[in-house]
Amino acid sequence: MSHDKIIRMANQIATFFQSKPREEGVAGVAEHINKFWEPRMRSQLFSKLDGDAEGLHELVREAAPLIRRPAAPEGADEPPAGISALQR
Secondary structure, eight states, X not given: OOHHHHHHHHHHHHHHHTTSOHHHHHHHHHHHHXXXXXXXXXXXXXXXXXXXXXXXXXXXXXHGGGSOOOOOOXXXXXXXXXXXXXXX
């Protein structure tokens, strides 16, 4: 899924919750993303949040600490079998 689509979807959620009191809106954004977004989508969102976060609604940015960051795939920091550290 493209970053543009992830941003658009996150912003749509934030737009829905922006009429709520601030704390409730932030919690609502995080809860929705945690419940309904698969880890791959949350990873894409965090790649945007960890970068410039440009284009993301302020409620999404504020909800980031409440959104579950997906775990890195097991062995992601290890080179493939048969490749030494010097070959990386």
